Amino acid sequence: MTARRKAAGILTLGIAPLALAGLTAAPAVAHGSLTDPVSRVSACYAEGPENPQSAACKAAVAAGGTQALYDWNGVNIANAAGKHRDLIPDGKLCSAANDKFKGLDLPRADWPASKMSAGKHTFTFRATAPHKGFFELYMTKPGYDASKPLAWSDLESKPFARAADPTLTNGSYVFDGTIPQRSGRHLVYTIWQRSDSPEAFYACSDVTFGGESKKEGGVDAQSAKTPTAPSDDAIAKGAAKSSVEHNGHGDDDANTGAKVKTAAPAGEGQASGGTGQATTGGDTPAVNPAAGEEVLAETGGSSSTTYLAIGGAAVLAAGAAALFTSQRRRATATGRRGN
Known part of the structure; x- marks a missing residue:
């Protein structure tokens, strides 16, 4: 030779x-969103990113484009570590202060809304990549006005439902909670804080309760289109489009993501509403799994x-x-x- x-x-x-x-070397794909009650981004994705049917979803596409809907499972902050209030300003809760998802923040009283009633309810969160972590669900206060930008002060200070490492069934996390008494249109705000990473995911789900109805911005609070969650086929077909921009993992553009407004003192990183998540002896969320715990779908880069x-x-x-x-x-x- x-x-x-x-x-x-x-x-x-x-x-x-x-x-x-x-x-x-590819990182895991994006992670998920609440599907019962269905989140805004999931509902609009199910309608079809290129040709949504509801006026609210059309407006969301006009404001932020179709890619945000293809990335329905990536409304996240990579380094949240429980500092949700510090990172997300009023008026940007549904987008998690990510400019790409800004269409989700539009103050409208006609977002597709799921019907709800007070009492025990089983929630589902579709997880396209599972992780250990904590779910916290917050309800808007009585008197909530959907025609105004959503602020932290619109939410109850404590979650009405909370679950740690719930059961993963058929690709979705399933857990129970007790829904408080409400009437008319409201919103469920979901935070999924990972315990194996500082990353967190967010979702806004519009809901309507029976009883007294009122006009909000000229729209009957009970009249919005009833949404559906994305089907398995739709999720599979949309995965390729989602991977075009960033492999379906949040948003790699640092200029569009959330920024820390105020530095949280050491050991004081808290969940919205002051509730500690995935804590390790204090109120600081755990960013590493405990000894012996399995790390699921670790992402990075x-x-x-x-x-x-x-x-x-x-x-x-x-x-x-x-x-x-x-x-x-x-x-x-x-x-x-x-x-």
Whole structure:
């Protein structure tokens, strides 16, 4: 074997593992949203991002584009660590202060709304990637006006439902809670704070209660379209579109994400409403699993890194193959001339 052929062989063997490493470096896909009662972003995605049916979802697309709906399971803050009130200003709760999802913050009284009643209810949160963590659900206070921007002061100070590491059934977390008495249109605000990471996810679900109805912004509080959650087929079909921008994992653009308004003192990171989540001896949310706990679907890095790795690996592999072929042809030609 000539020195040139040996070099080509070594190069090919050296690049192949790099290519495989690049191809397996992709982070997990995005994580989920509340589907019972269905969240705004899930309801609009189920209507069809390119051609939504309800006036509110059409307005959301006009404000923020269709990509936000394809990424229905990625309304998140990567480094929330329980500091939800510090990171998310009034008027931006539904988008988690992410500019891409700004259409979800539109103050409207005609968002698709799920019918609810006071008492025990089983909630479902569709998880496209499961994680250990805590769910907290907050209800708007009596007198809530959907035609005005949603503020933290519109929510009750304590969650009416809370669940730690609930059961994952058929791709959804399922847990129970007791819904308080309400009348007319209201909103359920969901926070899913991971305990294996500082990342948190958020969802706004519009709901209507029976009883006295009132006009809000000229719209009957009970008259909005009843929403449906995304079907399995719709989720599967939309996954490819979601991965186009950022592999379906939140938003890699630091300019569109939430910013810390005030620095939280050490050890005082709290959930909205002052309720500690995933605590480890205090009110600071745990960002590492306890000893012996299994870390599920750990994520990290940016999708741009992933695509660069995959693309670079593919280019290297292709180059190695071309070089190997070229050297083989040269060796064959040399052998023929020698004969």
